[in-house]
Amino acid sequence: MLSYAVRGLTRRHGAGEHAVLANDGIDLDIGRGEVFGILGPNGAGKTTLVRQLMGLLRPTSGSIHLFGADVVAHPETAGRAAAYLGQDDGALADLPVALAIETTARLRGLTRAAARRAGRDILEELGLVALADRSIGRLSGGQRRLATFATALAGDRPVLVLDEPTTGLDPVARRAVWRALDRRRASAGVTVILVTHNVLEAETVLDRVAVLDEGRVIACDTPGRLKASVSDAVRLDLVWRGDPPTDDPVVAALERRSAVTGRRWTARLPAGEAREALGWLTTGPAFAVLDDFTLATPSLEDVYLALGGRARDLEHA
Amino acid sequence: MSAVGPLAAVPGPIIARAAADGADEASGPAVGAGPAVVLGRRTAFGPALAAVYTGQLARARVARIPLLFVAAFQSVGILLLLRGVVDTGSETTREQVVAGASVLVVAFVALNLLAQRFGALRAAGALDYYLSLPVPRSAVVLGTAGSYATFAVPGTIVTAVFGALLYDLPLDRLWMLAPVLVLAGASLAGLGAAIGLLAPKPELATVGGQLGMSVVLFLGIIPADRLPVVVRAVRAAVPSTYAVDALADSFHRHVHWWGVVVDLLVCAAVAVVSLAVAAAALRRAGRA
Structure with a gap:
């Protein structure tokens, strides 16, 4: 069973001669229980892609289905199956960590008591108990990101769409995130879609990875096969x-x-x-x-460089 | 020497393009087993509103308390300043100065600060947090607006009590603050939310919020009978006027309760319209 089926997804930013194709004819099939990565440099269109998956941005053309539901026609359906971790946490910055998780769980439909229990469990799982009453905006960069990541786990969605969840995290916290994702995949078949810059992360946790360059998927396979395909x-x-x-x-x-x-x-x-x-x-x-x-x-970085180089050559040809 | 055969026998470029390992295998998604996934339900309006509201209220403990005091200080300062300037012999003037200064606190917090807050969230892309949750947009707007109106409560009470004492007005009418606070809070917070969510840039949201507050300051506190006729027409078009008038009228020795009720109904109507506009703007912000 597929979580996401994406066909011909194109998103144009701006109009006229200033128009930029942020996503250009993207096709993706993401299976249930997969940990799927989106790897690429800044400006490759990764965030544009995941915001469309969440119904936060209307595609210029193309289709997105989530468990068979049409996300383009009914963008609000995405939030019923998927939790999203965006890059900006301003909406939560003034909240204490525990309350941010609890509030998010309640907004995902849990009762107050269930949300409180879920919050306690997640704090414990991620090693955040000591920070429970600190406001997110006053934490260090890494702790802040980890606390925001914790809100994405609230409410047990079958799909997690995470835009650079481990940016700024120290190695211990990063492993806590990976373990939390792996546990949910193993126990509940949770699908994880993860935008990353981090090659180590891509190689360690991803089942498959789509390499994005200038809005297009230039390769999509398991990290092992991608590396083998280069050399x-x-x-x-x-x-x-x-x-x-x-x-x-x-x-x-x-x-x-x-x-x-x-x-x-x-x-x-x-x-x-x-x-x-x-x-x-x-x-x-x-x-x-x-x-x-x-x-x-060879690392995925070698893969990216090799594939990216090839893509640019093709454009100039 | 067979162990080193390939290495010794095949010199030349070592990095050779070779077939991918398992190139014959399908490279499609791993298909997980398990029962079919049914989309979760949307969170109902009531629980969503309660969660947004209580979450926002907690922010007051963390960040907003200084701002509550700024709002009250400003109005108390204006009351002290005008005490030496206006004709305190006129009951109408005294009533309006106190009512205007009280509503100004609501305008500062609910309109100005909320417009800035939504403008900043929108500019940073932080609205994605709410827009990716399965909640009615109106619950987000109403919950946030309600919390900002609540932030205005302590400052408004302090200002009204101080004003009533300073200008020798009856304290027993201050219960009227309750409906005025609710309805003025709802209408001004609705306007603040709409300004913040509709302004194309956060700077414009800030300017809009400041402007709205200035209108309340000038048209609410300066007694209506001192304003030129043209400005009086503008005054009648500003929603905060009806909150000021309702509170000012309730200080009268002989209150025209129907007039007060009509003023409050105008506030309620503005609240409904502005909150609906803000909710629509939030939906639109998510699909830009």
Whole structure:
């Protein structure tokens, strides 16, 4: 079952010669229980896209269906299934954290008592209990974002649409957010749609990711397959403790194909070759002078750069 | 040496474009199992109104208390200033100065501050919070307007009591503050909300709110019989006038209650229209 089905979504900002295509013919199918990411640079049209998914912005053309309901014709239906975390929290800034969560839960239809219980649970889950009575506007940037994220969890919606939920969060808080999302997906099949700048976040938590550039989806797949589609090469980093044994044929071959920075060698190799080389090094005599090694797949950042570059080339062609 | 075969035997560009792993697999969405999702219900008007109102009231504890005092200080200052200027021998003048200064507190908080608040929320995109919730827009507008009208209550009472004592007016008529506060609060907050939500820029919302307050200041406090005929016509067109007149009339020794009721009905009508306009503006703000 699909959560969102989006077809030909186009949104033009402005008119005449100043018109900008913020979204350009976007098609997306987002399954129930998926953690779906939207990755792209500033100005790529990510926020425009999620605001349309929430019925907050009328598309210039195209269709959006949420569990089969037509969001373009009936924008108010989005709020009945999806919770939204926007980038600005001004509406909540003067509220104490606990009350902000409780109020949001009540606005999503919970009774006062149920909203209070939900608030307590969420505060505990995100480690916000100590801040319950502090006003959101007076918290530090990261705490403030986490408190606002907590309001999106209130009322247990089957879909969460989150615009950069972890911006400014420290690693501990970021993991608390990821765990909270994962728990809801596992226990209730909650769909998460997440706008992100953060490559680590994209690689850690997303089932699939749509890469947005200049309003278009230039790639949409699992992070693993996206990375594989760019290159099957992996990065092998070697750090030598002493002089590398260059009379060893594998070491000699690696040296030829590495960028050498002092005692650090960085080579890009097909995954199979890298595994073989590493196996040879760690079981042979070279291991005695090998201080450290890492084997890493390309990051989504590499993917974005590769795909983005290609898209720009196409436009100039 | 078979272990190093590929590495030694295949020199050249290491980074080769290769088939994606599992390229034959479908790359569509993971389809979750489980029962069909039924869209949740819209939150009913009453509970939504109560949640918005109590949420907004809590803001007073956090941020608005200084502003309540500013509003009262301003009106008390005006009362003291005019005490030495106006003809305190005229009962009508005294009644209107006190009533005008009291309604000015409502205008400051409910009209001016609310216009600024909605203007700022709209400019920042912060209205998305409300617009993405399954609540009637009218509940958001009415709940917020109601809370701002409530913020005006302490300042208005302080001003009215101080004014009645300073200008030697009967304190036993101050119960009339209750209906005046409710209806003047609703109408002025409705206007403030409409200005804030309709103004294309937050600066214009601020100017609109200030202007509305200035109108109340000049046309509400200055006794009507001192105004030129043209300005008196403008006075009759301003909603706050009816709140001022209702309160001023109730200080009379012989109150014309029907006149007071009519004044209050005008306030109620303005409240209904302006709140409806504000709710429509909020719906529109969400679909720009």
